[in-house]
Amino acid sequence: MQYRYLGNSGFKISEITYGNWLTHASQVENDQAIACVKAALEVGITTFDTADVYANTGAESVLGEALKGERRAGLEILTKVFGATGPKQHNDVGLSRKHLFDSIDGSLTRLQTDYVDVYQAHRFDFFTPLEETMQAFADLVRMGKVRYVGVSEWTADQLRAGAALAKDLGFQLISNQPEYSALWRVIESEIVPTSKELGISQVVFSPIAQGVLTGKYVPGADLPAGSRATDEKGGAGSIQRWLRDDVLTGVQQLQPIAKELHLSMAQLAVAWVLQNQNVAAAIVGASRPEQVRDNAGASGVQIPEESMNRIDAAIGGVVERDPARTAERSPKQREA
Template sequence: MNYRQLGASGLRVSEISLGSWLTYGEGGYVDSARAHETIDKAYELGINFFDTANIYMRGEAEKVVGQALGKYARESYVIATKVWGRMGEGPNDRGLSRKHIMEQCEASLKRLNLDYIDLYYCHHFDPDTPMEETLRAMDDLVTQGKVFYIGVSNWTAAQIAEAVHLADRKLLNRIVASQPVYNMFNRAIEQELIPACTRFGIGQVVYSPLAQGVLAGKYKNATDVPPGSRATHSSGKQTIQRYLHDDNLLKVARIREIADELGLTLSQLAIAWILRQSNVSSALIGASRVQQVEENAAASGVSLPSDALEQIESILNN
């Protein structure tokens, strides 16, 4: 496993990280035993970066991740979790207010059974809360030692730029990580987000690198959804419809030929293609089976030849 700096920070994280969206916890499609197996395998393979969120299964995913990692030395892994989503029915049970951030950090620490969170994300932008209030709350958590690094997820380049400038003016801790979607079929971050974050020393921890399994070769046609897969979950089903159509599947077939020529699986090629970006600190995978972790982890350190990159570009732009 290769490791990269998380943005301009001193923190080193594995090029492949393991997430828990729709996967772990009561209501997820992976039972607790298999969840522990995949986390254990990831750790064994050198993955030191694990991602969850308070809103994943209303805290249940955090519990599973915390339990699975509890057997390992705390300094040997990096835990990321998030705040923003609705966690109750009250008017202050969502968003990025100081009240919600402080309360949810304490709740996440209890569910994870930890004393500190390595990386704490603002899960989405909150237009109803002054940005200074949000950044000061996050800064205070760092000062208190409950959070080590601050990140944002699903923020635009303009929102991140505003946050960086505000933090500098107010002498607050800067954002070091951004978590956007990025894969061969969703390249929006290449236009503004990556250039802005490179300038500000912010690393990308990208999710959905396999386009919800489409770039893993799971689906042969637009109606081919394996029973029990993430795509059968209501949230996953909505997300995968963005990718699961015949035009993309034709491109997948052609990209698979390139992977075969390089001696890679389709998943490994798709992840290595993402890691060609120096601003990407880690590619965040989901896994329901140990074999998936093993296959995807093997993409770390793979350098794709220029002619293969040119062929992929041609296919994607066709």
């Protein structure tokens, strides 16, 4: 396993990061989830990403139990705040000072730790003054409950405004967590250049495009039994956009590239995002320990330029690149 600095800081994370969106306390039984975390530790993954909204706080609890007894200083734990959890009352959402302070205490209890390494604003809050949010983050850092601050799915302009306020308050934003894969490249034209300028790294999710880039979904064929595309608990809805025949046909053309590089299709997909030097880590999820081990094999892989060009030739026509898609991720009205 290789490790990369996160943003303009001295803090390193494993370039393959284990995440539990859609799995822990949802799609995967707790004993299997714990087995996946143990497999991650065995292959050198030290960074774990979660959020309070995953399984309505359940995912944090499962991760905390799975990591209990491990040396805390040898782990990097990332969680997020924004969405409503619990009873979902009027102050249970957003990036207000009240919600941040209430949420961090709940997350620390569930994760069974005194601090989180990176506390991330899960979305941009259009209803709370950014000054209030950044002051609250600064105070949590000074209280020792948070080591570093990051965000998720913020636009380039939002990153710039947040970074400026953070600097004035004596800390820095060091990470952004966007969706990024060979099929979803919306961060490349605006967010990555801005992040490089500001000293912010990407910690990317869905590098395998919800499993589509493994090649297991074949155009014209029935969906594989037990796959995410058939899971009505949440996975099926998020993967639908990739199940078009033109996308699946292009993905099948990646099979010989992966074979020539002695990689699985999943490893090829994860290694692809790690070729971007602004990416500090690729978040991988898993329902079985063997998936964790396979994904970890992407660490340290260098894909030749010729192979990168062939990947573009195979799927370039179905890639989403519109930078405006990021702005769509932050809600323009309150959940509660």
